[in-house]
Amino acid sequence: xxxxxxxxxxxxxxxxxxxxxxxxxxxxxxxxxxxxxxxxxxxxxxxxxxxxxxxxxxxxxxxxxxxxxxxxxxxxxxxxxxxxxxxxxxxxxxxxxxxxxxxxxxxxxxxxxxxxxxxxxxxxxxxxxxxxxxxxxxxxxxxxxxxxxxxxxxxxxxxxxxxxxxxxxxxxxxxxxxxxxxxxxxxxxxxxxxxxxxxxxxxxxxxxxxxxxxxxxxxxxxxxxxxxxxxxxxxxxxxxxxxxxxxxxxxxxxxxxxxxxxxxxxxxxxxxxxxxxxxxxxxxxxxxxxxxxxxxxxxxxxxxxxxxxxxxxxxxxxxxxx
Numbered sequence: 001x002x003x004x005x006x007x008x009x010x011x012x013x014x015x016x017x018x019x020x021x022x023x024x025x026x027x028x029x030x031x032x033x034x035x036x037x038x039x040x041x042x043x044x045x046x047x048x049x050x051x052x053x054x055x056x057x058x059x060x061x062x063x064x065x066x067x068x069x070x071x072x073x074x075x076x077x078x079x080x081x082x083x084x085x086x087x088x089x090x091x092x093x094x095x096x097x098x099x100x101x102x103x104x105x106x107x108x109x110x111x112x113x114x115x116x117x118x119x120x121x122x123x124x125x126x127x128x129x130x131x132x133x134x135x136x137x138x139x140x141x142x143x144x145x146x147x148x149x150x151x152x153x154x155x156x157x158x159x160x161x162x163x164x165x166x167x168x169x170x171x172x173x174x175x176x177x178x179x180x181x182x183x184x185x186x187x188x189x190x191x192x193x194x195x196x197x198x199x200x201x202x203x204x205x206x207x208x209x210x211x212x213x214x215x216x217x218x219x220x221x222x223x224x225x226x227x228x229x230x231x232x233x234x235x236x237x238x239x240x241x242x243x244x245x246x247x248x249x250x251x252x253x254x255x256x257x258x259x260x261x262x263x264x265x266x267x268x269x270x271x272x273x274x275x276x277x278x279x280x281x282x283x284x285x286x287x288x289x290x291x292x293x294x295x296x297x298x299x300x301x302x303x304x305x306x307x308x309x310x311x312x313x314x315x316x317x318x319x320x321x322x
Contacts, residue, residue: 009037009045009097011068016091020156023125024086025060028068028095039063041132042104042196042221045070046270046278048096049084054270056223058129058198059100060157071156073125098270103277103294104221106133106196108140116192118144119185119216121207123199127157129221133196134165144168149180149203182210189216200224222293225273228310232289237313241265241322242284256308256320265322267308274310281308286318 015027030036044058045068061069075082089095111118118137122130127148137144146165148155149172161169172180186195187210194217197207201224211218231252239256240247250259257269257279270278274292283306290300292307299305308320 008048009099010034011036011095011097013089013091013093013095014067016089020158021153022074023154023156024072024074024089025156026070026072026085026089028070028097029066031094036066036068037100039100040102041106041108041136042129043100043102044104044129044221044276045097045099045101046276047085048098051084053084054098056271056276058221060128060131062132062135071125071128101277104129104196104198104219106136106219107194108133108136108142111137111142111194112140114192115143116194117190118142119189119193119195120144120146121149121180121182121185121195121197121199121203122147123149123180123203124151124154125156126197126199126203127155127161129198130196131157131161134161134168138165138168145170147172147180147185149174149199151175182207183213186210186214186216189214191215193217195219201226219296223275224293225271225275225310226293228291231291231312232314233312233316237315238317239313240285240317240319242319243322250312255310256312260308260320260322267322269309272309274307277307279307279309280305282321284319284321287314288312288318289314 010031011028013026014029017025039059040063044056046054046056048054057070059068060071072082072085074086120130120134134146146169152173152175195211197204197220204220208218236249236251238247238249244265248259248263250256257267268278270276277294283304288303288306289312291310
């Protein structure tokens with residue numbers, strides 16, 4: 001069973017919207033007398049399902065509101081827990097969440113100081129974290145564009161986005177427009193433009209490649225794990241746990257997370273596939289084999305944190321602040 005992160009939030013489902021084919025939008029409020037925690041654009045929460053599944057969903061509303069919104073895509077593969085969310089979660093029902101937390105921050109202030117344009121790219125349910133980002137960009141007076149790709153009748157939140165962003169919103173409806181030409185969109189962007197992107201893995205991969213070709217700063221959040229490549233260090237390695245005073249050996253077939261927990265060191269964790277960021281662990285020493293779907297190349301190069309559910313050592317020994 002996946003373990004949730006520590007900051008539990010109990011909410012009530014106050015509205016359930018099924019007007020978009022294949023998507024259910026939930027509105028959530030805190031229990032009476034309680035307040036929802038603060039959050040910033042790009043944040044997500046863990047949903048703790050009765051089965052024990054813990055799954056992540058981006059917050060699609062506005063920070064500071066007393067209502068949280070989640071958009072849930074009904075997936076053919078029920079592994080992600082969408083079947084329970086879409087079929088069983090009803091108005092009036094209590095729900096336990098954990099968070100909010102973010103590994104996809106939107107730096108509107110930094111963009112404003114530099115006068116940097118912003119391009120927001122969304123496909124399908126990937127629109128959810130970009131909704132508060134677009135609102136923040138508008139509030140900050142940024143030069144921004146929001147590109148939203150999807151299928152006819154399956155683009156959630158579309159009417160409100162059209163009303164809020166007008167000509168700054170461009171839709172790419174597959175049945176009418178074909179796929180968004182990401183090379184053209186990003187290739188014509190001004191130097192210094194910042195790109196924020198969310199959607200299916202194939203869309204993110206294509207956008208990241210187009211941004212790299214255009215020399216643009218690229219930010220994304222993946223809820224689908226990237227395919228794992230062979231480890232840099234194929235054999236066992238030692239992990240010194242500085243706070244606990246232990247040194248453990250991690251064999252090739254096991255994760256650092258499994259081994260340290262087996263030795264009595266508890267680490268907060270959730271997805272076990274390098275997408276949620278819950279098991280982020282400070283690194284004190286050693287070379288790393290980052291295998292997560294979270295860190296940017298610049299963050300990986302710093303070598304000061306790792307996600308121990310999937311990432312490994314790239315040398316015989318590393319030291320963690322555990």
